[in-house]
Amino acid sequence: MMLQRQQNGNNNNNIVNNNNSSNMENQNMNGPADMRAVSAYLSINPQCKKAMQEYLCTGNINENSVRYEHIREYLTICSSIPNLRDLKNICVKKLCQNLNKRNMFEIFDLADEFDLCEVSAKCANEIVDSIERAILFPKFLGLSIAQMEALVRSPMCKNKLCLRDALYQWWQCDSDKRSDAYNDLKHTIESNLFPVPKKQCEDRSYLVTFSLQKIKNHVCPEAKVVDVQYGKEYSANLKKNIEMDHGFAACCLQQDVSEPPYVFLSGGVQKSSRKMLEYDVIMNKWRVCSQMKNPRSFHAMEAVEDRVYVFGGSNGNRNISQISEFNRKRNSWSVVGKLKWSVHSAMSIVHGDFVFLFGGKNENGDCVSVIQMFDSKTKMVEIVGYLPVECSGGRCVTVGNSIYILSEQGHCIKYCVDKNESTMLANQPEARRKFGVYLQGTEIHVTGGVDSQRNSSCYDLKYSIGSDVWAEVPHTGSKGQEISDQCFVMIPRDIQYIPFNLP
Structure with missing residues (x-):
């Protein structure tokens, strides 16, 4: 050369x-x-x-x-x-x-x-x-x-x-x-x-339900995943050495379908009363986070933008009024406010920048009907009204500007956010405890749960929003069980991946 x-x-x-x-x-x-x-x-x-x-x-x-x-x-x-x-x-x-x-x-x-x-x-x-x-x-x-x-x-x-x-x-x-x-x-x-923005593709939503199972000398969480669009259920693989107790809460931190989802579990009645665990859905990794400020069980936990909030709950002797905020990036907690009415076992849901808490139980164990609203921007709490009945437990789903509240007492209530009005709808065919809820089109599905004798049901329930009618439907997967809490995980449609690394 x-x-x-x-x-x-x-x-x-x-x-x-x-x-x-x-x-x-x-x-x-x-x-x-x-x-x-x-x-x-x-x-x-x-x-x-x-x-x-x-x-x-x-x-x-x-x-x-x-x-x-x-x-x-x-x-x-x-x-x-x-x-x-x-x-x-x-x-x-x-x-x-x-x-x-x-x-x-x-x-x-x-x-x-x-x-x-x-x-x-x-x-x-x-x-x-x-x-x-x-x-x-x-x-x-x-x-x-x-x-x-x-x-x-x-x-x-x-x-x-x-x-x-x-x-x-x-x-x-x-x-x-x-x-x-x-x-x-x-x-x-x-x-x-996640290469495709949300507006360019239809995302997939998965309901993740958590229950407890006893393995040898400890109790650990187990999970199931439901493809909301098709109603198909998958078993999830969780580590068997993660200990949680009854009364823990779950939520998912994910601002948009293009963001990676993080699932959090917190609290419980005994050893895990101040515990906070993070599960990185994409990386399939668990992390032990900083402990909560207060021991809590049967509390509410919701994520708004890039923060996780815990509300109410009980420490065994009394109800907790403090609202704590978790900063994931700093792995730190701070107290940002107080509930107007200290309750545990309240039903909660995020609507825009607000977290709504419906009902719950006071320290005497009596159900209440209060509706409390937390503003994540100002950190202020106010009582915006009362439900037609006292209730606790259960789940909520959002449909536009309406929130549908399904209590463990069998109620079905529609709360209109912009009008601040509550309406009683047709009661559930049976009162279930510890069930899961998801929205499929214009139908609300109730999956899993147990009756007052803790017997599992072999069928699910479906509520038609348009006709205000309930119906029994086959269970999406195996026999129903107690569901301690639930959350939703979104995955873009072009990503061939199911939460918890399922095949």
């Missing part, structure tokens, strides 16, 4: 003009770059020196003489002497040919140091492809910002959901210097995970 070199006066002094290998060593050096070039030249073996002499004199170089183990020395020379393009191209080719999972970090560093874009892209693909293993290496946490940007740009990123968790760990290793890069790259990765 012939090279057309254009050297400046100073560079001419640094080029070997004959076959005497001492010429390059004895030249007067004009800077650190020249010194590095000479140092690199001196470090290579005699055969490589001979190839370099021939190349610098004639412009020809034998590709086979450029050995992989001396690539760094060759690249150092290329970075110090202009227009050695042929040699640099050979180095790039050799690096790509020798790239594998054992040396991908080593080659990635060379590509970053000498600005080899093609090599950097191939290394990024290799690392992302094996990210589950790569994140275990200390070298991963030491990647530069430019290298991490290359990983995120990799087309492999779209198929590697755990890259978001890897990015988080990389940021945590040097949060002061990497915060700006992390905030930019995090959103890029999330866009790769």
Whole structure:
């Protein structure tokens, strides 16, 4: 290969003009770059020196003489002497040919140091492809910002959901210097995970119901997932070493279908009374969060925008009036207000920026009819009215500006938000406790639950909003059971994924 070199006066002094290998060593050096070039030249073996002499004199170089183990020395020379393009191209080719999972970090560093874009892209693909293993290496946490940007740009990123968790760990290793890069790259990765905006696709909604099961000497949660559109039920896989007690609450933090969902479980009557657990649905990982300010059971928990709120509940001796706010990013709690009426077992739902709490039980265990509204912007609570009957437990669903309230006493009540009016509808065919609820079109489905004798039902209930009529329907899955709490998870339609890593 012939090279057309254009050297400046100073560079001419640094080029070997004959076959005497001492010429390059004895030249007067004009800077650190020249010194590095000479140092690199001196470090290579005699055969490589001979190839370099021939190349610098004639412009020809034998590709086979450029050995992989001396690539760094060759690249150092290329970075110090202009227009050695042929040699640099050979180095790039050799690096790509020798790239594998054992040396991908080593080659990635060379590509970053000498600005080899093609090599950097191939290394990024290799690392992302094996990210589950790569994140275990200390070298991963030491990647530069430019290298991490290359990983995120990799087309492999779209198929590697755990890259978001890897990015988080990389940021945590040097949060002061990497915060700006992390905030930019995090959103890029999330866009790769959920590439279609909500307005461009019809999202899929999944009802996640939680119940309790006893395993050996502890009680742990189990979950089922219902595809709301088709009413199909799946069994979820949860860790068997997670302990929760009766009276825990659940909610999902997800501002939009394009955002990753996080499911939270909190509280209970005994060991878990102040516990807060986070489940990253996409990463299939659990995290123990900071404990709640107060022990709570049979409380309400709802998510508004990027905050999680807990309302009311009991600590065993008395009801809790404090409203606590959880900041997921800071993993911290703060008390932001108080309920006007301290209750536990209230029915709750989010409507816009407001959280509504319907009914509940006072400290004497009596049901109440109060309607309390929490403004997430101002953190203010007010009593906006009263239901036609006292009730507690149960679930709510939102249909436009109306909230349908299904109590454990068998009531069905419609609350009109804009008019602040409550209307009694047809009662449920039977009073169930600990059931789940979801909306399918214009029909409200009641799934699972038990009667007053804790007997499970073998059928579900369906309420037609238009005709105000209830009907019995086959259960969506296995036999109904007590449902401690529920939440909804949204997944874009083009993402082939079911919550809790189900097949």
